[in-house]
Amino acid sequence: MAEKIRNYINGKWVDAARGKTFESRNPADNRDLVGTVADSDATDVDKAVTAARKAFREWSLTPAPHRGEILYRAAELLVKRKKELGELVCREMGKVMPEAMGDVQEAIDMTYYMAGEGRRLSGETVPSELPNKDAKSVRVPIGVVAQITPWNFPIAIPSWKMTPALITGNTVVFKPAEETPVCATRFVEILIEAGLPPGVLNMVHGFGETAGEPMVRHPEVDVVSFTGSNPVGERLAGICGSMHKHFTMETGGKNPIIIMDDANLELAIEGAIWGGFGTSGQRCTAASRLIVHEAVHDRFVKMFSERAALLRVGPGSDKKTEIGPVISEAQYRRILDYIEVGKKEGAKLILGGNALKKGKHANGYFIEPTIFIDVQPKMRIAQEEIFGPVVAVLRARNLREAIDIANDVPFGLSAAIYSQDVNKTAVAERDLNTGLVYINASTIGAEIQLPFGGTKRTGLGPRDAGGRGGALDLYTQWKIIYRDYSGRLQKAQIDKE
């Protein structure tokens, strides 16, 4: 049954002002209509931002531990409803059930973690250079935050963004991906049920240009947090720079796994299969490049392709499925185009390369796990994010060459190395220019208690998720307070002879 999905503005569920809607469909079976969704524009955005601005003062003055109690309740509701939410992620986004449940688990972890921050939002107290004076720093909320998210983690990524913004006392205007609006709505409903007051969290559905960009350009929005593709992120960075808004973006990756000649090959293959084909390659941290030492290259390729050939592609709701559909027709065509590009560039296709169109695949967007070998570092399939089940295998003569190839892309999100030599892994750890580095583990699987994000053109600004240098830095600014209780004018040391 299709749901009617509305905007949530100032504590009320409302249709888009212009009365338009769009559809969200199941990528495994496009006959299945998941939701009919409000197609919003600048008018709806303005109402949502106005509500968020109005709610800001009271929310920012609510003690952070009380804000945390609301998030604890939300986390508990997520735990209770995990299965139902997982099934929705599977239906609307296409993930296989264990991964869909994982998406919800990440939101649970994040919500509990940020709830705890309500009692930890600490600054520093330092000694003053003068007597009878003290000096401290406190985190203060910034104001109205606009959050724009992609479809590939339809509950987890909204939780990365909303929970830190809310715990720190900001109010939020949220535009989820147009591919997964029902998942986003369920998460928002849970936060509301947990007790968020009207206006504190507002959701506006719609498309990037008509709903997302007016949000970014709105003069009453103070902070913009974006996760999605690189060209959109860079465009929004320009707008925010010119309007002096706080901004963060986390975008694409072209994440490598280096497999050295002394690697445990069975382990490396499991990592490469999971990283390359898990979530149908639609993770920003997907292992889309394997850089293999020449001494083990042929053996690795044989074992890897034999293992990949066994992967079962189908609807995520089928327990036997290991690889679900890709998200949309547009993405399906894009991936198939990249496979043609790879062939034309002279890479050798050794597995897959086709769409699956019969039987259980007839009404969805299914693509075979695809492997190219003899890929050269400057080929487009080695440089550009494909975001599908397509893996490029490159050859390297030694560790130095492997690291140079790994770093020779515009992105810098995640990288991994498989080697049993601690000295080699230490060099890789130091020299890989990415935000995340994994040793003897795949490129995917980040944990929420550390910041998540990348270097170079992947990321800009403070990172998502927890820990020092994580999301709290995006949603707060420092206020420095000096209190002089000497009762006389005391000049700072710089103002004395």
Ligand code: NAD
């Ligand atoms: P996308 O850039 O097309 O869309 C992301 C969001 O931006 C959507 O909500 C969309 O409506 C909105 N948007 C599009 N144009 C806009 C505009 N002009 N103004 C404002 N908003 C606009 O990306 P996608 O296809 O949804 O997601 C896939 C991308 O996301 C991949 O590149 C992937 O690597 C990246 N991603 C990155 C991370 C990370 O943390 N680094 C995590 C997940 C996904």
